[in-house]
Amino acid sequence: MVTAKNSVLTTEQWKAIRENDENFDDQFFYAVRTTKIFCRPSCKSRVPNFNNVTIFYNVDEALAAGFRPCKRCKRCKSAGFRLPDEEWVLQAEAYMREHSSKQLTLDRKNEQDRHHENSEKVMKMRCYVMKYNEENVVYxxxxxxxxxxxxxxxxxxxxxxxxxxxxxxxxxxxxxxxxxxxxxxxxxxxxxxxxxxxxxxxxxxxxxxxxxxxxxxxxxxxxxxxxxxxxxxxxxxxxxxxxxxxxxxxxxxxxxxxxxxxxxxxxxxxxxxxxxxxxxxxxxxxxxxxxxxxxxxxxx
Missing domain, CATH: 1.10.10.10 (Winged helix-like DNA-binding domain superfamily/Winged helix DNA-binding domain)
Known part of the structure; x- marks a missing residue:
């Protein structure tokens, strides 16, 4: 969680928010307490009320505090600022690197085939359910x-x-x-x-x-x-x-x-x-x- 010190909005940060200064995008995120949304300084959304703004220095802190990424600047691509979905990709990539060099025996291949067949069925069902739910959710x-x-x-x-x-x-x-x-x-x-x-x-x-x-x-x-x-x-x-x-x-x-x-x-x-x-x-x-x-x- 962010400390009280980190949440203080400085004059320089407020100026960056008002001017949509992208030079500060790698330095902090600002969150609006009334909407529960956090943005990068360069976001083109309407300038919020000064008293409703709090500052975070990484995505994890903002998410942990109950804020959600702004739709306009949801892709937080700056170095060190990764959303949870990106962590999944990195973990999957690391797993493949770790296991790709292992020798493939007949027993291991049969075991992998069984796991693949079962997991494929589960994944297809999950994908169908997720796709159905996503396509039909209206906020x-x-x-x-x-x-x-x-x-x-x-x-x-x-x-x-x-x-x-x-x-x-x-x-x-x-x-x-x-x-x-x-x-x-x-x-x-x-x-x-x-x-x-x-x-x-x-x-x-x-x-x-x-x-x-x-x-x-x-x-x-x-x-x-x-x-x-x-x-x-x-x-x-x-x-x-x-x-x-x-x-x-x-x-x-x-x-x-x-x-x-x-x-x-x-x-x-x-x-x-x-x-x-x-x-x-x-x-x-x-x-x-x-x-x-x-x-x-x-x-x-």
């Missing part, structure tokens, strides 16, 4: 900002769901039961914090775009509509007719409306920027008040 969290209360969910691929303003967790669970029934929902702020940070900045009027990966699964038509929605500039609006013409389906205005309503990523895939041809605000999964609030935010 979620909840944010409150500027009068908004929103649930969001992410996979290892990216952001996959944003709920309506003041929506309950049941709204999110209902969506997953319908659209991704194999998903295993796990509440984990550490996994969603990077996404939540940008979403909060947007809601506070400090950001116009959220530039993090997304995980969308829909029909070919839906995904074409959702892609076109992302081309609508901040502060601008388009009609359903505009969208249908843009995707080469001018006679599919009603179907476009249905696809817009099925968009799982409110705000990030900005379906709130789609209005009727007359200029009237029509249906929105998050509700008309939320749509009005978002458009008002972008006009300000």
């Amino acid at each position: 979620y969290g909840h944010i409150k900002s500027d009068g908004c209360s929103i649930y969001l969910a992410v996979t290892d691929t990216g952001l996959c769901f944003i709920g309506s303003d003041n929506g309950r967790v049941s709204e999110m669970k209902s969506w997953f039961n319908s659209k991704r029934p194999r998903a295993h929902l796990v509440e984990d702020w550490n996994e969603v914090s990077v996404y939540a940070e940008q979403l909060v900045d947007y809601l506070n009027g400090e950001r116009k775009n959220i530039d993090l990966p997304i995980d969308l699964n829909g029909t070919e038509f839906q995904e074409a509509v959702w892609a076109e929605l992302q081309n609508i500039p901040y502060g601008k609006t388009k009609s359903y007719t505009d969208i249908s013409e843009a995707i080469g389906k001018p006679d599919s205005v009603r179907a476009v409306g249905t696809a817009v309503g099925a968009n799982p990523l409110l705000i990030v895939v900005p379906c709130h920027r789609v209005i009727s041809k007359s200029g009237k605000l029509t249906g929105y999964r998050g509700g008309i008040p939320m749509k009005e609030k978002l458009l008002r935010l972008e006009r300000s």
